[in-house]
Amino acid sequence: MRKIINKLLSYSVYRKTLLAYSVSILIITVLILICTYKVFTNNLKNYSTETSKQLLNQLVSGVENLKTDVDNVMTVIAGDSKALRFYQNKNDNKQDDYYLFLRLTDIKSYYSYIEDIAAINFNNSVCVQALGSNNENGDIDFASSMINKQKYIVPRTIKISKESKNVVSFLQYLPYYNAAIVIDVNADLFQYSINKNGREERNVYIIDSNGNAVTGNTKDIIQNNPLSDYFYSIITLKNKTEGCFVYDDKAKRQMVFFSKSAEFSWWFIDVQDYSYFNKAFQDISYPFIGISAFFILICILISALFNKKIKKPLVQLVNKIRNAADAEELSDMDELRYLDIAIARGKQERYAHQNYIRTQFLRCLLLGQQMPVMIPDHELRQIRGEYSANHFCVLLIKIQNLLPLNEAEQEEEFKIYRYTICNLADEIFEKSFHCKSVDIGNDLVGLLFMLDKKDISEDYMLSFKQLKQFAEEMIRITVSGSLGLIVDSQKDVSISCQKAKQYLEMNQLIGREELIDSNNQVTANYHEKNKKLVESILEYTNSNYKNPDLSLKSVSQVFGLSTTYVGKIFKSIQGESYSNYVMNYRLEKTKVALLETTKTINDIAIEFGFTNSAYYATLFKNAYGMTPTVFRNSAGIRMNL
Structure with a gap:
């Protein structure tokens, strides 16, 4: 087994493909796992958020139900026929006061969350309380203040048996009798229900529309603490019109849940530290890490098996290239370099082959000859399509060297001249025409024009003049040319070329300054x-x-x-x-x-x-x-x- 592994790893191409596949699969797997973990944790966070919002909404609903109960109690007291006599008295009547006292005491004993009930007659300044005479003038003054401010639900602190208690006072004013009913409810009751849901470790804050603490619990927690300002600033900043929203405070690493009571205009606030979510995430992290490790191992195993399948053809390819390569040129084990060189040579050979085929096609097209090599029909159709047009015309360019050369030098020099003229012609004429040049041999270069209309713009004369000027200045040769007939078919291109060749051979008007146009247009007429x-x-x-x-x-x-x-x-x-x-x-x-x-x-x-x-x-x-x-x-x- 060890020998097999060593043999496999001895090939750098195998090592690198194994590493590439392993890393690729590992990255993809890790990304999938991260996305899955992200989705899972987001769902967990959303679930916890929705749960907190529901608990706050339940608390708000319970508090509003409490107000309904208080309103019903006030209706019962105000509707008692004997109690009405207390409100109608202009002077103090002890008998009516005593009856009302018994009635209020009875009602208070029925509702455990009611701390006190007071009935006030402003006509005679008499206040009857369920707790007995406690602070009558204080209740009368407090009720008058509430009526003047038109606030009928106010948190305050009262003393019961010399003990201070935080209450929420509900007031009902009876304008017909100029009387009022005040019911004091234990303020801590407003956050009692959320503690009953197993959330004792967390605090629920209740503040009014001005940012003041409502319950004693809230007052105790935010005493000498800017939490109330903090909550109020969030409400003001968000300018929230909806009754429930969540504020994600990334700076303090906590989630703050707000729920508003429409009846009280109070905000019920719950705060969850990020550690609460982190604990939940930790609970799922360990099994998730185990599952992730299992998947990663599976992916690495799949990568190894896949590489094992491709190992054999890779090694065969490398060995073939090694055998064909020069041993002195390449190192013994650098098979990746073999592959790079082989691919580069293949691309170069393919390009050279395609260029050779196109050159031969154009040359045979102009000369009317058969292709000297066999090429597949589909390649031939593709090449014909590349040079298709409505009409065709051939411009023959004759090269004339200004310096005397022997036969051997002339052949080599003219080969370079033809190559240069082909490149110059393509660069100059392609600016105005759809055309392609080709080396015909000896002292001739052909330029095939592919035309849409059976007419060729006289701009070709300006282009030829530019070509002639470049040839004389750059390579010290002169050129002359002849334009053949315009033909309608690709197979008749050789006719256009033959006509241009005839004019060149006749040497009529041809020379260092003239360009023959076999369509009966000559340079003289052009000028x-x-x-x-x-x-x-x-x-x-x-x-x-x-x-x-x-x-x-x-x-x-x-x-x-x-x-x-x-x-x-x-x-x-x-x-x-x-x-x-x-x-x-x-x-x-x-x-x-x-x-x-x-x-x-x-x-x-x-x-x-x-x-x-x-x-x-x-x-x-x-x-x-x-x-x-x-x-x-x-x-x-x-x-x-």
Whole structure:
């Protein structure tokens, strides 16, 4: 087993593929496990969050039910016919007071959460309490204050048997009798239900709409502690209109749950530290880690088995390449380098083969010969499709060396010339035409034009002139050319090539300055046509030179030709660009105006198409070595002399 492992690992290609597959599978597995763990923990967190929200909502619902009970008690007291006499008394009636005292005591004993019940008659300033006479004036003052502030539910602290108790006071005002009923409920009851759910280790805070603590438990916890401000700032910051929301405080690493009671306008708040969630996560982490480790081992095993299957063909491939490679060139065990070299050679050979096939196809297409090599039909169809068009035309380029060479030197030199001309022709002509050059042999290079219309733009003459100029300047040779007939079919391309070849062999008008067009167009006619075009442009320019918008673009639009074409033709005939001609013509005309008129320099500049006098003066000085003012003054002096 050890020998087998050592043999397998002796191949670097096997080691690297094993490592690559192992790492890839390991990364994918870990990512899947991380995503699964993330989803699981998020679900756990969401479940805990929803549970806390439900508990708070249950507490709020219980508190609102408590208010309903208190309202019912007040209704019972206010509806008692004998108790009504207490509210109607203008003076104190001890008998009515005593009856009401018994009634209130009976009701208080029935509801364990009620700390005290007080009935107040503001007409005679009498207060009857279920606990007996405790602080009558205090209750009357408190009730008056609640009525004035229109607050009917207020947390406060009262003393019962000299013991302070936190209560929530509910007030019902009877305006018809000018009387009131006050019921004090134990404040700690409002958070009692959540403690009954096994959550004693956590605190529920209750604050009113102003951020003040409501229950004694809340007061004890946040005493000398800015928690109340903290909770109130969150409520203000979030500006929450809904009755329940969760605030995730990442800075303090805790979740804060808020639930609002619509009846009381109080906020019930529960806080969960992140440690609560971490404990739950830890409970699931250990089994999850075990499952993850198991899956990772399975993945590594699968990777090893997979590599074992691909090991044999890899080793066979490496051995074949080793046998074909030069032993001195490569190291004995560097089979990865063998593979890289083999792949690079394969790509190079494939490219060379495809280039050779295309070159042979074009050459045979122009010469009307059969392909010298057999290629599959699908490759031949693909190549034919690459060179398909509606019409075709062949331009033959003949190379003429300016230096005398012997036969051996000439063959080698012309091979280089043909290669260079092919590259130049492709680069120059492909800017304006869909075409491809091919080395035909000897002193000829063919250029196949693939046309959409049965017409070829005369721009090819400008391109040929550029090719001729490059050839003379770069490789010191001269070229001549002949354009064959335009044919309609790919199989007739050889006819176009043969016609171009005939004109070259006839040597009519062919030479260092001419280009034959077998479609009955020659360079002389081309130049004559261009000369007439330039004459028309000059006539138009001389008539409109004062127009400030006169430019090569505007002239091209007038004659319906492209700006590039007109610019090239004009410069080839006149020897200068169109813009220079217009500028010089205008300057010559302004010289006459300077001498024969008294117009200002600015008026002359604007009249003759210059944008402003400063620009005109700069151009004038560059052309004649002096400003228009100096020119006018010097001319005046000479005339006086």
